[in-house]
Amino acid sequence: TNKPKGVVSTHKTIKAQITTLIDAWEWSENDVIPLFLPLHHIHGIINILSCGLWAGATVHLFSKFDIPRITEQVTSGTYNVFMAVPTIYVKLIQYFDSTDPATVRAICDGFAEMRLNISGSAACPVKLFKQWQDLTGQVLLERYGMTEIGMGISNPYHGERRAGCVGQALPGVEVQLFDEYDSPITEEALAGEIRIKGENVFLEYWDNPKATSESFKDGWFCTGDVAVWEDGFYRIMGRSSVDIIKSGGYKLSALEIEGVLLTHDDIAEVAVIGVPDDTWGEAVTAFIGLKPGASLEYEDLKTWCEGRMSSYKIPKHIKLVDALPRNAMGKVTKPALKELV
Known part of the structure; x- marks a missing residue:
């Protein structure tokens, strides 16, 4: 991957990034939110901390995502806003699977009472979107942004929030x-x-x-x-550089293929990349982390994919891994996967 570039923002651009979200997500001094995301990333420093300070809200800082401490506060009704990356929501669901039902119900009720749950910094799989809604009643608000622009697109605070989509352009x-x-x-x-x-x-x-x-x-x-x-x-x-695969004359979305594969009963996590190939240009290749005790053969997966996606989207190769490489925000680092081919 390329070396990181320093992004020069002005007071004017930062103010615009903050005030847009204050209005769009209806921040107020009554909001209380946990902050466990890195402060060197815009999700933590702008979307949560800066917006919270601007609105006069209360922000609880954690050095890491501490599930027992944070869910205890959720259960007690401390928080009314929750922002996280998809990996955090996955970890919460996994925690629920190993926790007694009464405790899980209390945590989910705590989330249900919140006014807003947001997912960002990586694509939220449709399966995860629906799982979270089934468990908590919360319809995740997904949005799109980056360091250079803050947030540019968002599902609405009021109105339909569509699974797999990031919404419309924010005001301004x-x-x-x-x-x-x-x-x-x-x-x-x-x-x-x-x-x-x-x-x-x-x-x-x-x-x-x-x-x-x-x-x-x-x-x-x-x-x-x-x-x-x-x-x-x-x-x-x-991302055009890693998520758009040019295979057999088609331009394929790795995120779309990943979304389908994640509905397989044995797959816990997956990342799809294009690998140089003499026949296809780039061969669709899936790196798969299985659920505990599961096994998977390529031919079985290929058969399963038929009817669920077009034939040219079906992975040509799979590689089973213990865990996908991720950065501090929990986002899969796809360039690292190419080194594993």
């Missing part, structure tokens, strides 16, 4: 999809790069004019993420 943020020829996409269901305009957009990359120049076109910040617009909602297809 312009969003447009562009094709590979830099032409705006106006038709639904056509994939294109997300580009952003607004006061929320950063100033430049620190001491890197070349990267800055390459990241802006006609005033639009080029995110490098690919999405489609479907019936009023943006759906993220993935």
